[in-house]
Amino acid sequence: MNARTQHLDHPNLPQAADAGLLRFITAGSVDDGKSTLIGRLLYDSKGIFADQLAAVSRSKHKRTVGDTIDLSLLTDGLEAEREQGITIDVAYRYFATPKRKFIIADTPGHEQYTRNMVTGASTADAVVILVDVSKVKLAEDGSVTLLTQTKRHSTIAKLLQIEHVIVAVNKMDLVGYDQAVYERIVAAYRAFADTLGLRDVTAIPLSALSGDNVVAASGNMPWYRGPTLIELLESLSVYNDAHAAPLRFPVQLVARHNGHEANDFRGYMGRIESGKVSVGDKLIVQPSGQQATVKDIVTFDGSLRTAVAGQSVTLLLNEYLDISRGDLLAGSEQPATLLKQVVADLCWMSDEPLDARRKYWIKHGTRQSAAKLKQIDSILDVNTQQRAPGTPGTGLSLNDIATVQLSVQQPLAADAYADNRATGAFILIDEVTHQTVAAGMIRLDR
Known part of the structure; x- marks a missing residue:
């Protein structure tokens, strides 16, 4: 991708005075810089108060060198997060620019907390997937190996029908702002995105720590002619199709x-x-x-x-x-579909594996009913996007994504998740522990 091609990837940005509210999340692997990126957005856009900045400056959990402010602490609020240097819980932050209001969900990168990312993504209009250039394997033969978490989060974004995907290639300062490295990573991600069917994918090279291309344009990457991250977020169109859908x-x-x-x-x-x-x-x-x-x-x-x-x-x-x-x-002219047998894409979010012998509750909208697993049709390999057919002995473990069939005791008035998020989504609850064990997206294409 040359500089001109990169420029064509970004259409002219609208100059509207107020583009409304945008909900977006950050996603990526551990220590990719998600919290630092949000901290940089808040700091450079003057979206934090003086007392918040003072509190961060005084924090004993310093993860930076010298007097540099640790911006990740603006979202890592739990003591355990600060001590370990990782994000555990979903942190929501609000800020505004003259053009738009934002609600950000900073989600964990650790594989153990992927379920928290699903929670944050369920209401998002856009996702910023961070790719740490220092972790991507660049082979001499030209091949590029993306992290499994990058692929898993992208897959979840597709399943949850998130409209806009922004690939933030972070820590460009660690590779000397090398354009060739950036382009190889972006090409690899676009190839993977094509297998997923992601349509709206935009890439930006940046450094959250130093602020390159976050709010201000970077002088270190003159070859990049696209918008900064905040400019792109301000320009994204968000159409609420819920208004045009049936009642x-x-x-x-x-x-x-x-x-x-x-x-x-x-x-x-x-x-x-x-x-x-x-x-x-x-x-x-x-x-x-x-x-x-x-x-x-x-x-x-x-x-x-x-x-x-x-x-x-x-x-x-x-x-x-x-x-x-x-x-x-x-x-009355466009009612929902009544289902006693539910086919759905299921994200398993419990440390305890799925047990077909156990009893579960399905929570769909305001209705709760008993549910039983009939069968697992297939389990998705997030790396290859291939599906392995389920067998009578197949189970689901933490973070598995599968297509399943459920029987429900009371009929659900539902829509396909692709048509209506609200009436196409559900959660499964363990009847004994009352823990949420899975999130599902209903399919009506079969």
Whole structure:
């Protein structure tokens, strides 16, 4: 890739005054510089307060040389994180520039905590995957070997339908800002991304420690003519397709008056996960299939004629129906699919392996039901992206990604995860320990 090709990878950036909110995460292997990168973003964009900076400066857990501020401590808040020099928990930080507001999730790189990365990625619009140039194996024959965690996090980003992938090739200062090294790594990642089917992939060479191409352009890499990381993040388009999707309203609570009112009040409380609802709309209650008509849309500030995705409201209906927590109100013309047999991509997140003999709960939206594993269709090899077929004795271990079939006791009103994140996702809970053991993405393509 020459300088001109690199420039063409980055279209002209919009100059909008405010591009709205962007949620993004950092992902990568251990000590790739994720926390330092976020600290640099906050520090260079003046997204931290003076007292925060003073507290970091006084920290006894110094991981830098001389008087240099350890910017990773801006997100590594746990004592264990500071002592060990690794990120354990997901740390969320908010900051803003004149063009956009951001919510960042700094996720762990250690393989043991991949489940935390899944949690942080579940609501992200973009992922910044850090690649440490000092860890990538560059063979003399021209081959490049990426780390397994880089491939695993990229695979999860694809499964979770994260729209934008930014490959931050970090610690360029350790290789003398060598363009050839950068281009070899980017070419290897793009080849892997093609096998995944990732479409929107943008690469940036940077050094989080010294600030090259994070907020300010680097004079050490004149061959790079693209935007800095913050410029790219400010320019990413985020389209909330939940507004255009069919109505999905999981009922969280049934609200009634205290029994002394003259007028009977029965409202169904919840958050509109997708679509919109208006007074007079015809709805279907799932899974029962009952028909209903919207009488009123009540909020704390009064009644509305129409409510849209993202709003929490109370719906009043003309009909007296048996509706309870766990039911789904959907548009009568485009209801969800009722499933008693669920095919899904499953990320196993428990130290205890999956045991087909154990009982699990499936938590889907506001509904919780008993679930049983029918079979494991295949297990994904994150390095080769090949799938090994499951056998009767096949199990799942920590961080395994598999396509499975589940039987559920009560039908789920669901959509494919690719069409609707809210009604296409679920978690599995161990019935005995009450621990979340897996996250799943429903498939309806078979």
